[in-house]
Structures are given as structure tokens and as C-alpha cells.
Amino acid sequence: xxxxxxxxxxxxxxxVSVSKYVAECERILQNAGLHTQLHAYGTNIEGEWDDVxxxxxxxxxxxxxxxxxxxxxxLKFGTRVDRKQTxxxxxxxxxxxx
Numbered sequence: 176x177x178x179x180x181x182x183x184x185x186x187x188x189x190x191v192s193v194s195k196y197v198a199e200c201e202r203i204l205q206n207a208g209l210h211t212q213l214h215a216y217g218t219n220i221e222g223e224w225d226d227v228x229x230x231x232x233x234x235x236x237x238x239x240x241x242x243x244x245x246x247x248x249x250l251k252f253g254t255r256v257d258r259k260q261t262x263x264x265x266x267x268x269x270x271x272x273x
Contacts, residue, residue: 176224179262180252183217184234186243196241200234207233212262217249221262224254 186196201218204211207230209222220227231250238246 176254176256177259178220178222178224178227178252178254179260179265180220180227180231180250181217182220182231182234183249184238185247186238186241187245187247189243196238196243199237199241203233203237204230210262219262227252 184200186193207226209220209230212219235246
């Protein structure tokens with residue numbers, strides 16, 4: 176089943192800047208072969224359910240291994256089975272109405 180997710184991982188206890196942790200997570204998502212769109216407060220991810228959630232788990236494991244004692248994550252996700260819909264489809268649908 177295909178899923179579109181919005182992921183925001185916040186390492187805690189590592190100082191104010193978290194960009195190096197975000198960059199590592201982005202690498203994990205890309206290496207998993209997932210379609211992603213980085214945005215100012217997270218990343219949109221598109222792919223098969225098991226692949227997406229395995230990559231999110233890998234992000235958590237890697238960020239902890241980098242020294243983050245805590246991670247706070249916000250995750251929103253949706254599935255659709257009546258037809259195939261991509262992240263781009265959803266964006267274009269809104270933009271066509273502007």
C-alpha cells in the first residue's frame with residue numbers, strides 16, 4: 176500500500192542547530208529509494224508503507240547513534256486505495272484552484 180507521510184524529527188539534547196541530523200535523515204530516506212520533498216519544518220515522503228516506516232525507524236536509530244539522547248517526532252500520513260495519487264498530484268490539485 177502506498178503512503179504519503181509528513182515527517183518532522185527533532186533531536187533533543189544536541190544544541191540549537193539540528194541541520195546535521197536532518198541531513199543524515201534525508202540521506203537515509205534517499206538511500207531507501209523513497210520520493211521525498213524537504214520543506215522548512217520537515218519532509219514529505221512517498222512510497223510503500225513498509226519502506227517508509229522502515230526508513231523512519233532507521234532515521235531514529237541513526238540519530239540516536241549520533242548522540243541524540245531524545246527525539247521528538249511528528250508524523251502525519253495518509254493512504255488511498257481508490258486510485259493512485261502522488262504528492263505532486265495533491266499540490267497540483269490545489270494550485271489549479273488558485
